[in-house]
Amino acid sequence: xxxxxxxxxxxxxxxxxxxxxxxxxxxxxxxxxxxxxxxxxxxxxxxxxxxxxxxxxxxxxxxxxxxxxxxxxxxxxxxxxxxxxxxxxxxxxxxxxxxxxxxxxxxxxxxxxxxxxxxxxxxxxxxxxxxxxxxxxxxxxxxxxxxxxxxxxxxxxxxxxxx
Ligand code: C5P
Ligand code: MG
Numbered sequence: 001x002x003x004x005x006x007x008x009x010x011x012x013x014x015x016x017x018x019x020x021x022x023x024x025x026x027x028x029x030x031x032x033x034x035x036x037x038x039x040x041x042x043x044x045x046x047x048x049x050x051x052x053x054x055x056x057x058x059x060x061x062x063x064x065x066x067x068x069x070x071x072x073x074x075x076x077x078x079x080x081x082x083x084x085x086x087x088x089x090x091x092x093x094x095x096x097x098x099x100x101x102x103x104x105x106x107x108x109x110x111x112x113x114x115x116x117x118x119x120x121x122x123x124x125x126x127x128x129x130x131x132x133x134x135x136x137x138x139x140x141x142x143x144x145x146x147x148x149x150x151x152x153x154x155x156x157x158x159x160x161x162x163x
Contacts, residue, residue, distance in 0.1 A: 002092060002160050008055025010154045012046040016147060024102060024109070024152075025120040025133070026078050031107050035150055038067035042077035044102055044133070047152035048120065049077070051098075052084040055158045056091060078123050085124065093158040097130040100154040105147045109135040 020034030024044045035041035049061050058064075065072050065080055088094065098120065102109060109116070113133055121131040138145035 002162055004160050005096075006055040006093060006158045006160075008051040008053065008156050008158070010047040010050030010052075010054060010156070011151070012043045012050065012061075013144075013149050013151045014041045014043045015149050022107075022150075023077075024112070025116045026076070026123065027112060027115045027119050029107065029109065029112055039065075039072050039075040039077050039080070043150050043152040044100060044116070044120070044154075045077035045081050045123070047154040048098060048100060048124070048156060049081045049084045051154040051156035052081065052088055052095070052158070055156055056088055056093065058084070058087055081123055088158055092160050092162040094161060095124050095126055095130075096157040096159045097132075098124055098126065098154060098156050099132040099134075100152060101134040101136055103136045103138055103144050103151040103153075105137050105140065105145055 014035035014037050016033050017036040018033045022029040022031040022034040023040050023042045046061055061080055117128050117131050117133045121128040143149045144151055
């Protein structure tokens with residue numbers, strides 16, 4: 001019998017850049033700037049992917065999807081999370097719940113909470129009630145607060161299907 005539960009934590013940050021889209025869990029947010037990155041720079045999907053990988057001590061997103069690889073240029077980040085979930089399923093684990101926080105000074109994200117939560121829940125294969133998405137400013141302090149970057153954090157609990 002394997003450990004019944006495993007917990008993982010993920011964190012990511014991306015630079016703010018004009019002329020790029022702002023995508024959070026696959027949802028494009030209306031904004032006059034976006035996030036720089038090799039992929040679509042979906043900081044929230046990246047943090048949740050690292051939380052799933054972390055729960056099973058399978059390294060990090062860059063190990064599985066190097067940002068130097070041409071095949072991931074402009075890639076939709078749902079596939080990174082789907083890959084991490086597949087690795088978890090192969091080991092007999094599936095997610096129980098996801099909690100997350102996006103830290104961004106502007107624009108306001110709360111009107112998009114439902115859409116982001118539903119998209120994340122759909123990708124993870126959970127009911128929206130089991131997926132939490134929180135938003136914070138950085139109170140105008142540091143790179144996030146000065147509008148130079150966006151961060152996301154996540155915690156994911158996995159349960160064994162073999163227990
Ligand atoms: O960071 P602060 O606590 O001041 O955020 C206040 C509220 O504003 C939060 O509860 C959050 O839901 C919302 N918020 C938002 N979009 C952001 C940052 C915060 O909707 N980019
Ligand atoms: Mg990233």
